[in-house]
Amino acid sequence: MDAITTVHDRYPLLPMLAYSTTTDGTVAIEATQRGATEYVSGEHLDATAETLTDRLAAVCNREDTATVHPRATVRQLEALVDHPASFAGILDPDGIIRFANAPSLEFINADADAIEGRPFWDTPWWSHSESLQERLRDSIERAAAGESVSMQADHYSPDGDQRIVQLGLEPVRDETGTVVAIAAEGQDVTEREQLTTELRENQTALERLYRVSSDTERSLEEKFQQLLELGCERLNLDIGFLSTIDIDGDEFKIVEARGAHEQIQSGARSPLSETYCRRAIEADGLLGVQDAKSEGWVGDPAYERFDLGCYLGGKIIVDGDLYGTLCFADQETRKISFSPAERTLVELITEWVSHELEHREYERELEAAQERLEETLERIDDAFFSVDAAGEFTYINSRAEGLLERSAKELIGNNIWEEFAEVTELPFFDEYQRAIETQEPVTFEAEYEPLDVWFEVNAYPSEDGLSVFFRDVTERRERERILNELLETSRDLMQASTRDEIADIVVQAAEEVLGEKITLVRMYDPDEEALVPVASTDTVDEQMEERPLYESGEGPVGRVFDRMEPEIYAEAAAIDDDRDRSPVQSVMYLPIDDHGILSIGALERDAFDTTDQQYAELLAATAGAALSRSERQRDLRKYEAILETVQEMVYVLDREGNFTLVSEPLADWLGYSVDELIGRPVSFVLTDDAVAEGRQLLEELRSRPNETSREYEAEGITRTGDRVPVEIELTPFPEDSEFIGSVGAVRDLRDLVSAREDVVEERDRFSYLFENLPDPIEEVEFEGERAVIRNVNPTFERLFDTDAETLVGESRKTLLDSPDHRYPGPADVQYSDGGSDLMEFTANTPTGRRNFLFRQISYQTASGERGFGIYTDITRLKRRERHLQVLHRILRHNLRNDLNIVHGFADQLVTELEETETQAYARRIRETADKLVNLSKTAQEIERIIDREVTTESIDPESVVTDLIEEYREAYPDAEIELHQVEAVGVYADRRLRTALEHLLENALEYTEDVTPHVQISIATDDNAPEWVRVDIEDNGSGIPDREWNVIVGDREITQLEHGTGLGLWLVKWLVDAYGGDLDYTESDLGGSTVTMWLRKAPDSVEGVDRDRSG
Structure with a gap:
């Protein structure tokens, strides 16, 4: 950049070309500031297929190079060169284009060669309008003259898109102030102008909307038309309409319309389902359609019917309910979508229409209400x-x-x-x-x-x-006065207890409350068989003759009594009998239920109106109720007297189901006093279901005259809240009785219900036992001599591989004779013999031939005799029995004989051998043989015990023990044997008690290491178990090993390693068990063991107890 500045300062008229590989606006501006004639980038050259040399030559050959690019001029053009947001170019003072930036060339899809060198007005930017070209020519001349010119012009792009350009022409002067060039800059202001136009149109539309809404002279319908016109103009659409909608009836009606569409006119109707508005009422806000075809409306019933290309509409809501829609549309599509401002305007119109319709509806309702109010106030x-x-x-x-x-x-x-x-x-x-x-x-x-x-x-x-x-309310106040006083009179009537007392109250009320001075009450007298005067006002007594008696059916009085319907005579003289009623001119006769007649007269003709009759009828009806109550009270007192002597649980209910009488036993049973129950509803002591069932039964009884009472079961509620089952016998009073109600007799069913429950429980237990007993069971029913199978349990079916269906209903004989052997029962069973018998038999089963013990049990039922057959599988027991028989035979014969031989030989050896160690062995063999012989004898005793059925009786244990002590003292002189404690008491045992005691005493004496064996025997009862007697044998011996004792009492199983060494204790154990007693073992105070036999105590007296010592 410094080089450019240096060269330009020394050679200001020398053309210079600034170059960079890529387009860089900063480089371009700085280079032209420092004096470069032109800036070009490698990207630009590549795009135009121009070389750097060609571009430099073009700059050098330009005639105006020396005048166009002084330093001051370049500073003025710095913001124009390739500015990305501007359409920029450089013109000479004659309007010839010397340079155009890339955005301007791209706008018309042209390159620089096609544009530079041509007059600015004669280019594609402005070729669409001759008048615009003339304006540009004039503007360039003004700029060349030194004037800054600004103008707005339309421009069409090659694809036909119309844009609005704000064009500025600025003169460029050299150092002397001479205009050497014109800088042309254009800005695309299309959106800005459209927005400005839209805002202006919106403002205009809002002003029109305000004028329409505030116009008080026009009708609402006229305002609707103005708003439709406003919307159509603002949206540039041909159609606008206001509709009403009936969704349920699928009806769409146009109320107001604008436009020439044949089907969119005021009053036109169509199905809602065939309209665009059906979608509008479902939309949240306005429904807008820019292009119906492209937006999927083709084929829709609305599109087929109305053929609308675009649509914008919204709901009209009145008092929260859908009224209809307000819509704008056109058969042509829109090029652009509806803008937010357009939508806002339609929303404002929609809201205003909704408000006005709502206001009109309110005014109409208000006017109608005012009219109704005035009409109502008049009516x-x-x-x-x-x-x-x-x-x-x-x-x-x-x-x-x-x-x-x-x-x-x-x-x-x-x-x-x-x-x-x-x-x-x-x-x-x-x-x-x-x-x-x-x-x-x-x-x-x-x-x-x-x-x-x-x-x-x-x-x-x-x-x-x-x-x-x-x-x-004068009449009403008078009526209330009369009714209130009649109410007081009714209280007096209900408290009266006699017929005459009630009649006097009626006469007094007629005179004082109703103002009737001529009043007479007649009552029916069964003895006279006539209606007899019993009470009258003073006027009757003073001004009329003695009033006559009337028989039933005689004259107007008798007729009213018979028919129970009042008769009113406007003129007393018209009555068809010869009775004198003067001075009475009009009269009415009213029945007092079936008790009598109320007669009221007046001194004027036609003196009674409907109100007078109603009051008099009310008084007569109240008097009839009082008389009926009086009679009921007499009946109740009679019932009370009866109930006081009745000791059953009885009650009486009135019509409403309240207690009027309760017997003392019933009140006590429920836990109340009689006074506490009187007046209470029966539901106080019965459940709701019981009360409802009782009412139903009473209704049925009243409809069946031949049936006087019914019984039903219910639940009573006691004072403690307990629910108790009861049976109630209900009896209604006859319909012709003076007392409407019922009588109930109560019975406590607790015992019966308990018995029923026991039966059900017993049945359930039996069913469970029958179904789950491991033994097969059959149930039979006897039909004459036939025993018919009625049921078998699941074990029967499983064990004998059969099923109940094939057996039930068949007789035992038929089943036994059947060749398929489906039934395994014994053939010689006689169920009909009754009782309970046992028999053994064998039967084939799926598991082989087995032994059974069959027990038959017969019983009686209400329907006849039945029986059970129980099959107990004893196969294993039978095998064990045979095994024991073999074993016992060996012990009794073979083993004992062989032992006798051994004993003989051992005895011979002892005799022949000298005092040597061998002789000691021989003695040991002889002693062992003796023990084995004794063991064999014990086994024989056990066999006899097992085989023999035990029958216990009362035995005196003291006598048995005393005899044994004497014997064993002689046999064991060195031993101390004593009877330590004795209580005179009997026990349940038999003669073999001696055997058991012998074995215990012998064990105590034999198994001891002490030189002097010591044995104590006690017989006594136990304070903690007075029903038992304990016999204790204490010794100072070595005791019984725990392992052996546990085997004997069953705490350990018998195995090859766990067994008793001797049979004596086994013998004692089995005998005590057979007596229903128990055997116990503890340590003895003597240093050895104590074996206790617990035996059941016999009656206290032991007199006559068998003391036979034979054992």
């Missing part, structure tokens, strides 16, 4: 007037005119307190003032004395005044 029975805040009448209906006896014309506009000054002293004034001050409605009743009228008033305040509804 209502209530009188009405309104006053403003100043108290002046603003409205008064015709009903109010009549009650106040003043016309609306003379009251409206006048002050209420001036027109009705007397009201200020009455409650009306205070209540109205309170309503106005508190702004709360008031309701009250007050008498308006000037008119002698009672009014019921409802006053509703507001900021504008007071609205008052009022009505004449």
Whole structure:
């Protein structure tokens, strides 16, 4: 860059070309600032297929080189050269193009050679308009004259895109101020101008929208037309319309429309499903369609029907509900999409239309409501007037005119307190003032004395005044007075206990409450068989003759009593009998239920209206109820007297199901007193289901005259909350009874329910046992002499490989005779013999031939005799029995005989041998042989014990022990044998008790290392187990090894290594077990062991106990 500056300073008119490989705007600006004639880049040369030499030669050959590029001129052009955002070029003062930057050339798709050297106005930029070319020629002349010129021009690109260019022509002067060039710069301002235009159009549209909305002279429909016109113009569309929509009816109706489309006119209808608007009402906001074809509407019913190319529409919402749509459209498509400003305008129009429709609807409803209000105020029975805040009448209906006896014309506009000054002293004034001050409605009743009228008033305040509804309630007040006094009379009637007392109260009430001075009450007397006068007013007694009796059906009195319907005579003289009723002119006769007649007369003709009759009927009906109650009370007292003597659980209910009577046993059973239950509902002591079932039964009983009572089961609830099963026998009172209700007799079913539960539980247990017993079982039923199989358990099916279906229903005989041998039972069983018998038999099974013990058990049922057959598999027991028989035979015969031989030889050896070691061996052999012989004898005893059935009896153990002690003292003189403790008591055993004691005593004496064996025997009961007797044998011996004892008592299994060394203890163990006792072993205080036999205690007395010592 410094070189450029140096050369230019020394040779200012010398052309210079600045060059860089790549295009660099900074280099270009700095180079031209320093004096370079032109800048070019290698990229530019490559793009134009021009060499650097060619470019340099072109610069040097330019005629104006010396004048165009002084330093001052270059500084003015620095921002134009290849500026990426501008269309820039250099013109000579005549308008000839000397340079155009790349953006400008790209805009018209031309190169520099085709442009440079041509007049600026005669180029593709402006060739589309001759008038524009003339403007440019004029502007260039002005710039050459030194004027800065700015103008706006349209330009079309080669592809037809119209753009707006802001063109500036700036004169370029040399150091002397002479214009040597013109700098041309253009900016694309299309978007800016479009935005400016759009803003201007939006502002215009908004102003029009405001004028339309604020126009008070035009109708709403006219405003709608103006808005449709505004939208069409702003959007440049031909069609605009406002519609209503009925979604349920699939109906679309155009209310207002603009445009020439035949089907989019005011009043036109079409199915909603065939419109664009069906999508608009589903959209969130506006629905816009720029090009219907490209956006998939082809084939849509709306497109086929209306053929619209573009569309913009939104929903109209009135009071939260869909009203319709407001839309703009055209049959042509739009080139550009709807802008945000356009959408905003349509949204504003849509919102305004929604608001106006909503406002119009509100005004219509308000007008209709006003009309309805005025119409209602005229139609209502209530009188009405309104006053403003100043108290002046603003409205008064015709009903109010009549009650106040003043016309609306003379009251409206006048002050209420001036027109009705007397009201200020009455409650009306205070209540109205309170309503106005508190702004709360008031309701009250007050008498308006000037008119002698009672009014019921409802006053509703507001900021504008007071609205008052009022009505004449004078008759109602009188009616209420009468009804209240009749209510008091009914209380008196219900408390009366006799017929005459009730009649007197009726007469008094007719005179004092109803104002009837001529009143008479007749009651039916069964003895007289007539209606007899029993009470009357003083006027009857003073002004009329003695009143006659009437038989049933006689005259009007008798007819009313028979028919139970009142008769009213406007003229007493018209009555068809010859009775004197003067001075009565009109009369009415009313039935007092089936008890009597109420007669009321008057001194005037036609004196009774409907109200008089109603009051009199009410009084007569109340009197009838009181008389019925009086009779019921008499019946109840009779029932009470009966119940007081009844000791069963009984109750009486009234019509409503409340207790009226309860027997003492029932109250006690429930845990209450009688007084606590009287008056309470039966649901207090019965479950809801029980109450409902009882009501149902009573209804059924009342519909069946021949059935007097029913029983049903229910649950009673006691005071403690327990639910108790009961049976209730219900009996309703006859329909013709004076007392409507029912009687219930209660029975406690707890024992029965418990029995039922036991039966169910027993059945369940039996079923479980039957199904799970490991032994096969068959159940049979006897039909004459046939025993029919009714069931077999699963074990039967499994063991005998059969199934219940093939057996059930068949007789045993048929099954036994069957060739397929499906039934394994014994043939000679006689079920019908009854009882329980045992028999053994063999049968073939899938596992081979097996032995069974068959037990048959017969029993009786309600339907006849049945029986069970139980098959117990004893195959293993039978085999063991045979094994034991063989073993015992060997022990008894073979082993014992051989041992006798051994003993003989050993004895011979002892005799013959001298005192040598061999003789000691011989003695040992002889002693061992003796022990084995004794072992054989013990085994024989055990065999006898096992074979013999044990039958226990009461035995005196003391006598047995005493005998044994004497014997063993003689046999063992060196031993100490004593009876340590003896209690006179019997035990359950048999004669073999001696054998057991012998073995224990012998063991105690034999197995000891002490020189002097010591044995103590005790017999006593135990305080902790008084039903047992313990027999203790204590010794000072070496004791019994734990391993051997555990084997004997069963704590260890018998194996080849674990077994008892002797059979004596086994014998004792088996005997004690057979007696139902137990054997125990502990250490002895004597230093040895204590063996205890626990034996069941026999009765306390041992007198007569068998003391036979034979053992």
